[in-house]
Amino acid sequence: MGTDYQQAREDLGIRLRELRLTAPEGRLTGTQLATRLGPGWSKVKVSKLENGRQTATSEDLRAWAQGTGQPETYDELLARLRGFESHIRSWRRQLAAGHKTVQDAAAAEGERTEVLTIWENCLIPGMLQIPDYARHVFTRHSELMRSPRDTEDAVRARIQRQEGLYQRGRKYRIMMWEGALRSLVCPPPVLASQLHHLAGAIGLDTVELGIIPFSASLKIFPGNSFWIYDERLAIVEDWHAELWIDDVDSVATYLRVWNTLQESAVYGADAHHIINTARRALTPR
Template sequence: MSTDFQSARVALGARLRELRAEAGENGKDFAARLGWQRSKVSRLENGKQTATADDLTAWAAAAGVPEQAADLASRLRGLESQQRSWRRQLTAGNRPVQDRYVVEYQQTATMRGYEATVIPGLFQTPDYARHLFAKNAVVMQSPRDTEAAVAARMRRQEVLYEAGKLFRVLLWEGALHALVCPREVMAGQLDRLVGLIGMSTVELGIVPLGAPLELTPKHGFWIFDEERVIVETINTELSFDSPDDLALYGRVWDALNAAAGYGAQAHRLIARARHLIAPA
């Protein structure tokens, strides 16, 4: 269990204890009111057990504050969002994280993704990925297992060739020009993107610089089977699965998609970046 998850569970337990105390009940009497074992009340209050939504509704009612049920439910959703610190995930290097993604992508049939600053791992060349992993290890001060991480990322890409998969990916045009690697490596990466256009499992759209937009380009995110959203920040990976969050990110993706170019237009945008970034 991650430290982030446990910290959130302890915080929820502290709030439950506070509501019980405000009701003037000791643990034994409160458990009796709920029809629970005393040990369950103790485990929930001390962050040793994860409450269910029904547990929280019953707790609020027993404490005489049923209106607090919504707040408790929100705290539970936040706990279930699985906020995971990158520094903790990268303690053993980049490869374990990439291995986890291999499994997650294998279990996903349809994905909608958007990236504003980087070529997605699913489309990266080994050389491009190698430079990203090396630089990330320096910034995050994590073990430098670059070659093992690159190999795992390439294994992830095997899903692109599996029948029945569909990856609908949007890129902000600026990502095509971001020199996070030598020019010759970026040129090869852009050639790789051209080769993806027309694949039966890939729909690649480019949101052009200067295109009229319904919203700002925002941050990158990925929607797995319309069931879960993954958002990566500099220090944290966030996972959301509530209907409201899924609907929100779906609307954002749709708005960006409305401004995106596909097919020949996407090819021209990549070719323009390839020309500008070509090695001297």
């Protein structure tokens, strides 16, 4: 967890403690507050929130404001939470209502972006996925995250985002490791159809599609997937969360990573050959 994020969480905890100690009816102990807030609360939870060892939910903050007799402070507390959560967006919170809301957030960023720079190491990028492939990806992710299933809505939202591929003035610099072409996150026939569709993207004038072959000499290891929106925002995926990074130096680091990886990539006919080779490997002889 980043230092800035942790500091912001600790600062929120200090504010929560202030509210507990300045309750209009008199200062409350952690046990008294937990009792007042009811089921799901304990002295331990109160302590973790106040010491920045647990991230509060919006519901926690509302209950705290009301429980300390200061409901008018809820908006302030929520603003603090949103201020630091905007950079680390946990999957648990993002997927509370399913995958469609995540797609909508990405679509909003995409709408105001001219150049989208993408690195994927083990999946076909969402901008180039076919519905059947996307369906399997969403299903497996919702199983892992134990989140609500809104698979068909999420698939439709993802495919809608692909309209940008056909809009003048847009540029998609997409690069992936060969492993993305061979990861069986779906049945082989679906992957074969996906690779056929992927090969067709090479001809789009808005797309620069590069593949890093397994046999390529690498100057840096193919780490986490990330998307760079113009040069103002990098979104990095991890198992627990997405990182939304908007400070100039960090975004520049991800651009350097992408450019370093690109030195090992192939394009055009060579990329087409790698895709077709992976596709033929899925066909029984």
